[in-house]
Amino acid sequence: MNPGKAAASYEVLSPWAEADPIPLKGLAPRLDKLDGKKIGLLCNNKRAAPLILDAAEKLLKKKFPTARVSRFFAHSFSVSSLEKNRAGEFNKWLEGVDAVIASVGD
Amino acid sequence: MSAASSKGMPVIRVVPETVVSECTIVKDIQAAVKAVFNNVVDALTKPLTAAEKSPKSREPENPPRVIFKGTLEEVNRFFYQRGWTDGLPIIPPTEAAVKEMMTGTDFPADHLVEKLEPRLGKATIEKIAVNAVIAGCLPTYMPLLIAGVHALASNAVCGMMAASTGSFSPFWLVNGPIAKDINIRSTYGAASPGDIANASFGRAMGLITKNIRGIRKQVEDMGVLGNPGKYTWVVAENEENSPWEPFHVSRGFKKEDSTLTLMFAQSFQQMMPFGTDDKGILATIVGSIVPARQGTFAALLTPNNAKSIADGGWSKKALKEYIVKNTIVPDDYFSRLGLKTDKPFDRGDVTGPGVSPQIFRPNPHSPDPVQVFVLGGFGSWMGFLQGGPDPMITKVELPKNWAQLVKKYRNVVPNYAKY
Numbered sequence: 001m002n003p004g005k006a007a008a009s010y011e012v013l014s015p016w017a018e019a020d021p022i023p024l025k026g027l028a029p030r031l032d033k034l035d036g037k038k039i040g041l042l043c044n045n046k047r048a049a050p051l052i053l054d055a056a057e058k059l060l061k062k063k064f065p066t067a068r069v070s071r072f073f074a075h076s077f078s079v080s081s082l083e084k085n086r087a088g089e090f091n092k093w094l095e096g097v098d099a100v101i102a103s104v105g106d
Numbered sequence: 107m108s109a110a111s112s113k114g115m116p117v118i119r120v121v122p123e124t125v126v127s128e129c130t131i132v133k134d135i136q137a138a139v140k141a142v143f144n145n146v147v148d149a150l151t152k153p154l155t156a157a158e159k160s161p162k163s164r165e166p167e168n169p170p171r172v173i174f175k176g177t178l179e180e181v182n183r184f185f186y187q188r189g190w191t192d193g194l195p196i197i198p199p200t201e202a203a204v205k206e207m208m209t210g211t212d213f214p215a216d217h218l219v220e221k222l223e224p225r226l227g228k229a230t231i232e233k234i235a236v237n238a239v240i241a242g243c244l245p246t247y248m249p250l251l252i253a254g255v256h257a258l259a260s261n262a263v264c265g266m267m268a269a270s271t272g273s274f275s276p277f278w279l280v281n282g283p284i285a286k287d288i289n290i291r292s293t294y295g296a297a298s299p300g301d302i303a304n305a306s307f308g309r310a311m312g313l314i315t316k317n318i319r320g321i322r323k324q325v326e327d328m329g330v331l332g333n334p335g336k337y338t339w340v341v342a343e344n345e346e347n348s349p350w351e352p353f354h355v356s357r358g359f360k361k362e363d364s365t366l367t368l369m370f371a372q373s374f375q376q377m378m379p380f381g382t383d384d385k386g387i388l389a390t391i392v393g394s395i396v397p398a399r400q401g402t403f404a405a406l407l408t409p410n411n412a413k414s415i416a417d418g419g420w421s422k423k424a425l426k427e428y429i430v431k432n433t434i435v436p437d438d439y440f441s442r443l444g445l446k447t448d449k450p451f452d453r454g455d456v457t458g459p460g461v462s463p464q465i466f467r468p469n470p471h472s473p474d475p476v477q478v479f480v481l482g483g484f485g486s487w488m489g490f491l492q493g494g495p496d497p498m499i500t501k502v503e504l505p506k507n508w509a510q511l512v513k514k515y516r517n518v519v520p521n522y523a524k525y
Contacts, residue, residue, distance in 0.1 A: 007177040010198035014173035015190050015236045017227030017318040022114045026159040030151050039150075048129045055132075055139035056146065063147070084262060099150050 031099050034064040040097035041071045044104055052103040070097055108326045112224045117161040119149040127271045127330065172201075189322055191240070192312055192337060199239040207235035210248030212505040219252055220259040224269070225320025229255045234310075237317055241310035244515045246288045247303060253366040253502040254278065254311050258319065260498045267370040267494055268321045271328050274370035274494050275335030276315075277404075278308055279479060281354035282364030284502055285342035287512045289519055292342035294483030302518060308338025335371065341481050347409035348480035349416035356422065357499050364502040369402060369477075372493030379411065382486050384418030387411050388428060390488060395433045395468060399492040403468035404477040405429070406489030412480045426476040435466045472496050 031037055039060060041053045050073075057069050072093045074082050082090055094100070110118045124138045174184045181198045185191050197203065208215060208231060215232040222229050234251050243251070258264045267274045280290045291301045299305060321327050329336075345352045354365040379390040391405050407415070415425060469475035477497060482489070505511070 007179075009175060009177060010181050010200050011172055011175040012181055012185075012198045012200055013171055013204055013232075013236045014169060015185070015199065015233070015240060015313065015317040016169060016173075016188075017222075017225070017229065017233050017320075018169060019221075019225055019227050019320075021163060022112075022226070024116065024161050024163060025114045026161055027115075027117065027119065027154055030153055032151065034147065034150060046128060048125055048127065048135065051129070051132060051135045052123070052125060052139055055136045056143065058136075059140060059143045063143075101146060101150070 028099075034060070034067050034099075036066045037064075037098040038068045038070060038096065040093065040100035041069050042074065042100050042102040043071060044074045044102075046104065049103040053101070056101055056103070108320065109224050112226055112320070115161070116163060117158050119158075121145045121149055127328075185240070190313070190317055192309065192316075194309075194337075196240045197242050199236040203239045204232060204235045207238050207243065207245050207248065208232065210245035210505065210511060211252060213252075219255045222255065222258055222314075222319040223262065223265040224326065225318075227318040227320055229314065229318045233318060234314065237313040238306075238310045241313055242302065242306040243310050244288070244302065244306075244518060246511050246515045247307050247310070249364075249502050249504050249508075250280070250284065250288070250307055250366055251310055251314075253500045254307075254368070255314065255318075257366060257368040257498050257500045258311075258315075260500065261495060263495050264368075264370075264498075265319065265321070268315055268319065269326045269328060271330045272372055272493070273329030273331050273333040273336075274372045275333040275339055276308070276311060277335065277369040277371040277491060278311070278340040279353065279367040279369070279497075280340070280342040280364070281345065281352050281367070282359075282502070283362060284364035284504070285345075287508075287516065289516065290340065290342040292344040292481050293347075296341040296344075296481050297339060300520065304340040305338050308340040312336055312338065333372070335374070339371075341479075343479055344409055344481045347412075347484075349413050350422045350478075350480070353477070353479055354499060359499070359501065364504070365499050366502055367497045367499045369404065369491065369497045370494030371404070371491035372401065373399065373491070375490045375492075377488050377490070379486055379488055382410070382414055384415045384420060387415055387488065388425075388432075391429055391490070392432045394490050395429070395466065395492075397435050397439065397466045399468065401469050401493035402472060402475055402477060402491075402496055403429075404479055404491040404497075406482065406491065407478060407480050408482045408485050408487065409480060410484055410486060411488055412478075422478050425478060426474070429476045430467060433466050433468075468492065469496070 041057060043049045043053050053071065060067055060069065070093065072090065121142050123142045125135050129135055174181060176184060178198065182195055185196055186193070211231055213231045215230065217231045219229045219231065219234065221227065234255060235248065238247060238251055285292060288303045289301060290303045296304070315321050343352055352361065353367065354363060355361050359365055375394060377390055377394055380386045395403055467475050474496065
């Protein structure tokens with residue numbers, strides 16, 4: 001920069017893209033207790049994910065002996081892939097559980 | 107969190123734990139889960155807050171188009187502090203500069219090219235041009251940038267690749283006449299700095315990834331080691347010195363078509379071939395595909411290496427088949443390393459009845475897991491890329507006044523002084 005001259009001024013455009021507002025969803029109501037409930041364990045295909053859920057399942061059954069579990073293996077890292085390729089199967093599984101613990105494994 | 111937000115759930119309950127990504131140590135995992143298990147129970151049972159029941163969007167619906175006014179230094183500081191750059195200095199995207207950039211396309215400024223995941227940011231012509239100006243592009247790169255945006259939207263896995271802990275980097279391969287029209291380097295040092303097209307096109311796509319896709323370092327991009335290719339990694343195939351048909355022709359395009367191919371390479375390795383004849387080169391390729399790697403494999407052959415192989419009577423197809431057939435993991439490979447399992451990297455091994463010794467396929471889900479690109483100068487060093495899904499190839503559409511545009515900008519090349 002030349003300190004003897006006034007620096008040029010630039011009026012600049014934003015690089016940050018607009019995104020359409022999308023309908024917002026709140027969380028599903030929480031359970032009052034876990035005893036007797038069916039807990040879904042959602043597992044992506046990162047190799048730590050099933051091990052994390054194994055540990056969670058063990059603790060869950062110890063603390064809530066009447067709770068049951070059901071697993072769903074996503075076979076992908078990507079939520080979009082799951083939505084695109086196995087939406088029907090996934091939604092059917094969701095309907096059959098009371099709550100879900102998802103393990104990303106990352 | 108950002109992924110959930112882009113699906114309409116800006117508030118979710120996440121229980122952080124201390125398990126390292128891809129961890130295989132069961133006792134560490136058990137201890138980490140035990141430490142936070144009460145938080146998991148709370149997340150499932152604690153009543154929802156008002157914000158969790160009825161969340162509000164975190165972004166304003168109508169961000170200002172003109173965002174700042176200031177000196178070169180002030181503009182640079184402003185953009186950097188908002189996370190809109192790659193850390194290098196930028197060209198201010200003024201109205202005039204963006205307007206000139208958009209002369210590189212016939213589409214109007216508000217034309218929506220794609221909405222890019224995960225943020226579903228609108229990649230309009232103007233927004234692409236703003237990021238192109240920042241990166242230092244010339245207007246003749248707009249057709250390539252538009253093709254690049256289409257490529258990013260062509261496969262849902264692209265978002266995951268950019269955000270992965272594995273630090274996959276976009277690798278952009280240009281084929282067809284556009285490479286010479288805009289001076290994309292295909293010869294000596296094709297992937298090294300020094301050419302405005304190779305440098306700024308890849309840089310602009312990186313900025314588009316940040317500012318339109320919304321994938322920022324350690325926010326959405328959780329790459330553990332990072333990858334220098336994310337600054338820019340752009341080459342053209344050295345078609346005129348290749349003994350085989352160019353890559354885009356092998357994918358069904360005409361030779362006179364221009365195409366842009368996107369791979370997400372994780373690793374780049376260079377090797378001196380064991381010998382410079384076909385046998386030496388083939389052995390080097392097969393010996394360099396290690397079982398620990400995952401994803402598509404690409405051999406980068408110099409014109410000399412490619413000629414040696416072709417002189418040995420190999421077509422590109424036969425070469426690829428040879429690589430797949432002969433990349434074999436010895437039966438005792440893993441046990442000799444002290445591992446109990448015979449396939450610790452289960453995404454790459456092909457096993458089954460009668461399959462012995464194990465055959466390692468770089469990408470077991472792909473019918474075409476090996477790619478061969480000819481590029482670089484005249485020499486013997488070989489390059490190998492590994493990682494990511496099948497290459498995604500997109501045709502580049504040119505504007506009507508392409509010839510005039512090329513004439514205007516083609517001579518923007520470095521002229522090195524001799525000493």
